[in-house]
Amino acid sequence: xxxxxxxxxxxxxxxxxxxxxxxxxxxxxxxxxxxxxxxxxxxxxxxxxxxxxxxxxxxxxxxxxxxxxxxxxxxxxxxxxxxxxxxxxxxxxxxxxxxxxxxxxxxxxxxxxxxxxxxxxxxxxxxxxxxxxxxxxxxxxxxxxxxxxxxxxxxxxxxxxxxxxxxxxxxxxxxxxxxxxxxxxxxxxxxxxx
Amino acid sequence: xxxxxxxxxxxxxxxxxxxxxxxxxxxxxxxxxxxxxxxxxxxxxxxxxxxxxxxxxxxxxxxxxxxxxxxxxxxxxxxxxxxxxxxxxxxxxxxxxxxxxxxxxxxxxxxxxxxxxxxxxxxxxxxxxxxxxxxxxxxxxxxxxxxxxxxxxxxxxxxxxxxxxxxxxxxxxxxxxxxxxxxxxxxxxx
Numbered sequence: 001x002x003x004x005x006x007x008x009x010x011x012x013x014x015x016x017x018x019x020x021x022x023x024x025x026x027x028x029x030x031x032x033x034x035x036x037x038x039x040x041x042x043x044x045x046x047x048x049x050x051x052x053x054x055x056x057x058x059x060x061x062x063x064x065x066x067x068x069x070x071x072x073x074x075x076x077x078x079x080x081x082x083x084x085x086x087x088x089x090x091x092x093x094x095x096x097x098x099x100x101x102x103x104x105x106x107x108x109x110x111x112x113x114x115x116x117x118x119x120x121x122x123x124x125x126x127x128x129x130x131x132x133x134x135x136x137x138x139x140x141x142x143x144x145x146x147x148x149x150x151x152x153x154x155x156x157x158x159x160x161x162x163x164x165x166x167x168x169x170x171x172x173x174x175x176x177x178x179x180x181x182x183x184x185x186x187x188x189x190x191x192x193x194x
Numbered sequence: 195x196x197x198x199x200x201x202x203x204x205x206x207x208x209x210x211x212x213x214x215x216x217x218x219x220x221x222x223x224x225x226x227x228x229x230x231x232x233x234x235x236x237x238x239x240x241x242x243x244x245x246x247x248x249x250x251x252x253x254x255x256x257x258x259x260x261x262x263x264x265x266x267x268x269x270x271x272x273x274x275x276x277x278x279x280x281x282x283x284x285x286x287x288x289x290x291x292x293x294x295x296x297x298x299x300x301x302x303x304x305x306x307x308x309x310x311x312x313x314x315x316x317x318x319x320x321x322x323x324x325x326x327x328x329x330x331x332x333x334x335x336x337x338x339x340x341x342x343x344x345x346x347x348x349x350x351x352x353x354x355x356x357x358x359x360x361x362x363x364x365x366x367x368x369x370x371x372x373x374x375x376x377x378x379x380x381x382x383x384x
Contacts, residue, residue: 014243016376017322023236027229032221037214043201056228060235067239088214132212133219150203151213157201175202179209186212 005080011066033084034058034091039154041095058090143178292382296353301338311367319359323376334367356384
């Protein structure tokens with residue numbers, strides 16, 4: 001189900017009612033965007049609460065940044081898509097912080113707000129990339145289900161292997177082949193659209 | 195980037211990013227506790243923005259801008275002067291507090307220079323605070339303001355009504371309603 005998108009003017013409004021209405025639309029959408037990033041980057045059932053905390057932290061920064069309008073990064077947001085992009089960037093940073101805190105040292109933990117990097121500058125495929133799950137669904141079975149286990153459910157490779165009764169190394173090989181196949185398909189799709 | 199270094203997606207950062215940004219992936223609604231925290235953050239950010247815009251908009255120094263914010267944040271309602279012997283004071287310490295008086299005296303604290311004047315509005319509980327018609331107002335006043343010195347905008351309403359919600363807004367004189375954040379309160383049941 002597609003939820004209605006809030007207006008950027010509403011999110012930045014100083015009118016209490018206008019602000020409240022816009023943010024009530026924004027919360028579930030931004031939460032969903034952050035959750036999607038967190039599940040892809042911090043997989044595993046045991047990190048479920050960590051993911052919730054990190055997304056909540058990123059969302060809090062979003063609210064503060066957009067409403068207060070104090071920093072350049074937030075002031076250069078000019079569309080709802082920019083908001084989603086910023087939410088994903090903040091979530092990635094918070095996940096990176098988590099890894100640094102738990103698996104390396106705490107000193108290089110970052111807390112800065114990212115500059116907006118247009119998606120097109122990062123991924124070279126352009127049109128069609130939003131349909132990546134359409135391409136995933138075209139992979140040979142059981143890869144579509146395995147991709148959903150990994151990226152929608154947020155399971156680790158080990159958890160998928162246990163859930164599906166598969167050998168871990170076999171699963172890694174399947175994923176590696178499928179990812180290579182997926183990259184080629186998207187490269188072809190992009191070339192066709194040029 | 196997963197906990198396991200052997201996760202095959204590690205070698206495909208562009209695919210990872212595309213999957214993260216794919217649309218149409220359904221998510222459950224945010225937990226109620228998170229929504230409560232976010233609303234608190236939003237209201238705090240609005241107050242912070244009102245303070246900074248107030249400071250920018252008015253030709254006063256930093257001290258005055260800060261004091262005006264304090265005036266808004268610490269609005270105090272005390273019992274009416276109808277009972278001059280009363281010693282108890284009813285204080286709104288958080289939005290949504292309930293008072294018992296229908297003709298409360300309105301007082302606030304600030305660190306503004308002596309003589310600083312303020313505009314005070316009593317607004318309905320609902321509606322855009324910048325646009326909604328005020329119920330009572332008083333311009334160029336200092337704290338405290340007796341209720342009977344407020345000007346009712348409706349000839350039929352001389353006092354607040356029991357069992358109704360209101361908002362009180364105090365801003366530096368001539369700064370307009372944008373300079374403050376209205377504080378909601380409610381008059382209790384009779």
